[in-house]
Amino acid sequence: MNKGLTFNQPYTTRFVQMTLTHSKKYLGIFLFFWLFGCQEVQNNLISQQVITGEGTVAAAISPKTQLVAVSSLTSGIVVWDLQQQQAKFRLSHGEPVENLVTNVTFSDDGGFLLTATATQVALWQMTDGKNVGFWSMQPGATVRDIAVSNLGKHLLIAQSDGKVQHITLSTGRRIEFLGHTENVNSVALSPNGRYALTGGSDLQSYLWDTQSAQILLTMPSANRVTKVALDPQARYAFTADSQKQATIYDLKTGQRVSQLPLDRGRIFTAARFSEDGTYLLTGAPAQRVTVWTVASGALFSDWLVTPSAFSKQPNALVYDVALMPNQQVLSISSSGVAEYWELAHE
Numbered sequence: 001m002n003k004g005l006t007f008n009q010p011y012t013t014r015f016v017q018m019t020l021t022h023s024k025k026y027l028g029i030f031l032f033f034w035l036f037g038c039q040e041v042q043n044n045l046i047s048q049q050v051i052t053g054e055g056t057v058a059a060a061i062s063p064k065t066q067l068v069a070v071s072s073l074t075s076g077i078v079v080w081d082l083q084q085q086q087a088k089f090r091l092s093h094g095e096p097v098e099n100l101v102t103n104v105t106f107s108d109d110g111g112f113l114l115t116a117t118a119t120q121v122a123l124w125q126m127t128d129g130k131n132v133g134f135w136s137m138q139p140g141a142t143v144r145d146i147a148v149s150n151l152g153k154h155l156l157i158a159q160s161d162g163k164v165q166h167i168t169l170s171t172g173r174r175i176e177f178l179g180h181t182e183n184v185n186s187v188a189l190s191p192n193g194r195y196a197l198t199g200g201s202d203l204q205s206y207l208w209d210t211q212s213a214q215i216l217l218t219m220p221s222a223n224r225v226t227k228v229a230l231d232p233q234a235r236y237a238f239t240a241d242s243q244k245q246a247t248i249y250d251l252k253t254g255q256r257v258s259q260l261p262l263d264r265g266r267i268f269t270a271a272r273f274s275e276d277g278t279y280l281l282t283g284a285p286a287q288r289v290t291v292w293t294v295a296s297g298a299l300f301s302d303w304l305v306t307p308s309a310f311s312k313q314p315n316a317l318v319y320d321v322a323l324m325p326n327q328q329v330l331s332i333s334s335s336g337v338a339e340y341w342e343l344a345h346e
Contacts, residue, residue: 005216005251007190007234010153044342046328048306051080052336055310058104059319059332063275065110065126066324068332071101077115079129082330082338089129093117103146108191108232112152116143123152123169133169147189147196154193154210158184164198166210177213179206188230188237197237199225205239207251217254221245229271229280236294238280240268248280248294258297274323281329283318289331291323291343301329301344308335 051059054072061068066082076092093099093115103116112132113124119142123132132152137143137159144158155167164177164184182201189196195216199205201224207217221241229238236257240246246260246268260280270283279300280292291301307314316333324330329341 005190005195005234006192007195007230007232008150008192009194010151010192044344045303046340046342048340049080049082049085049338050336051332051338052078054336055308056319056334056336057100057102059334060104060106060113061320061322061330061332061338062106062110062126063322063324063330064108065106067106067110067126068338069104069106069113069115070332070336071104071115072096072336073100077101077104077113079113079126080338089124089126091115091122091124091129091131093120093122093134103143105146105148107148107150107152109150111150112148114146114148114152114155116146116157118142121146121155121157123148123155125152135167144184145187147187149189149193150191154189156187156189156193156196156210158187158198162200162202164196166193166196168193175210175213177206177208179208179213179215180204182224185224185226186228188228190230190234191232195230195234197228197230197239199228199239201225203241205237207237217249217251219247219249227268227271227282229273231273231277232275233277235277236273236280238271238273240266240271242267248297258293258295260292260297261299270318270320272320272322279323281321281323283321283331283333285315285317287316287318287333289318289321289329289341291329301341303329303331303341305331305333305339306335306337308333310334 051070058071068080076096079089081088119137121135141159141161147156157165162180166175180200184200186199205219208215223241223243227240237249244262248257287304289303308316316335318333321331
């Protein structure tokens with residue numbers, strides 16, 4: 001394993017012209033609801049902010065800029081300023097009902113927001129809400145997951161055909177990673193855009209160099225990989241499959257640091273390392289927000305978010321979770337509510 005990984009230092013690339021073509025629209029939203037264990041959960045909710053009263057399909061948090069982006073069924077994307085407690089931007093790929101945005105993610109620095117429908121990806125700068133560009137998928141491929149580097153310089157797009165596109169905006173350079181043999185379900189990108197972590201239905205997660213598409217670390221799973229996450233400081237990687245295997249790896253040694261003690265299958269819909277690398281924060285379909293200790297994998301804190309008013313049964317899917325600068329945990333879920341939780345002290 002390469003011990004010289006740096007995730008924040010910018011890099012330059014050679015020019016390769018990018019050509020992406022438009023295909024007919026394909027709409028699909030996959031919500032996985034899973035029963036969770038009968039462990040006692042805490043109830044130390046600090047406060048709430050209602051972002052939208054509509055049904056939501058995607059959301060993301062930017063801890064560094066105190067922004068939340070929420071995609072709803074009929075009103076497009078709302079970028080919400082948590083400090084001002086009001087909408088900052090309202091964005092759309094077109095008519096929201098016909099162009100449903102099912103993926104949203106911020107760059108690590110919070111300066112850019114990347115959004116995607118099933119067939120189209122758009123980049124927005126958060127200083128003024130201006131659109132930087134639109135990219136359409138090749139015929140027969142749909143978007144599975146997305147990521148964006150700091151300053152909006154590099155995009156990562158997971159496709160339903162098993163391919164992963166890495167795009168450098170300044171040059172139009174495109175590199176296609178072909179390491180997976182089945183659907184790519186989750187991706188993460190280092191802040192400088194140099195390293196990608198991808199996980200697929202082929203039971204594999206790969207850390208690879210986006211300059212050469214060379215695989216640097218292979219992390220096998222017993223079942224299809226459903227979620228991956230990268231520590232922005234180049235310390236750790238997280239991979240989770242559709243059953244009980246959820247593992248944290250040391251990126252310097254390539255060795256396993258810890259494994260989360262899951263007593264039954266759990267699908268993670270969100271995963272993020274804390275800034276200091278002490279905690280892993282996860283979200284799940286059944287209202288569950290959990291904080292784990294990286295070094296041991298032990299469960300540290302556990303909460304249930306507010307159920308969605310649009311669910312037939314009391315439930316909510318957690319889209320994103322983050323440890324904010326004030327050391328409170330923030331979650332955003334399909335209920336359209338941003339909730340702050342008190343992190344217990346060790």
